[in-house]
Amino acid sequence: MDSEGNMGEWIVDFQGRNHSTAINLNFLWKQDNIFIMDNHRGALWCWLDCLKREKELSLFHVDRHFDALFSDKDYRHFPHDNFEDMTIVDYLACGYENDFFSVTPLxxxxxxxxxxxERYKDKITDWAFATHGKGSAPNSVRYAAYDPWEFPSAIGGLTGNWIFNLDLDYFFSRMTNGEMGRLFTDEYISGWGVALRKAIDADVIKSLTISLSPECAAGWSGSEQALQVLLTGLGIKFDLPV
Incomplete structure (x- = not known):
């Protein structure tokens, strides 16, 4: 139990409600096989233990964005040797020098x-995506695409071994006034939590990663409110420090 009474542990201590942007990880918290963070850049590290344990896995990505941008330049710097034993500190520090004499985080x-x-496509048997169609889609694997009305029942239809990657910005969009706002009701989001809990308890979901992405989800306040609704369904307690 941490100092806030949460039955879990801080992998990266809370740094404050700062900008996440593309590279800043302001916290990473874990309870059993559930990881919560503000920035999904840490998600891949959270899956490493699962990748070592399981012979075959599938991956389900739920996010406003595909998050699948790929460049040969990035991949040339991928740390293949002993990557799956890397600490979170070393993982976050991965990068390479760019033309401006600074380091580009990998x-x-x-x-x-x-x-x-690119690294694990031979180990992942099935890919599934639910997005708003934003960002770079995968171009080297075939994947099943899901729409919002197929959830949360689609989670209950999963079989096998899954990594489930959920960004809370999936539940948000830009409104007519230009501000980010929530698209879905508490009941809908809580239903996701209930379905995810059942799949975890059935040992179908081996690793669940959840990102707040405050810049894309009505700020810290909006993303934290959505998180609490989801966690009600999941049946776990987690609060960020005041």
């Missing part, structure tokens, strides 16, 4: 999944 919020696909 794993970013728009490319971590593209790098994962």
């Amino acid at each position: 794993f970013r919020w728009d490319n971590y999944l593209g790098l994962f696909i």
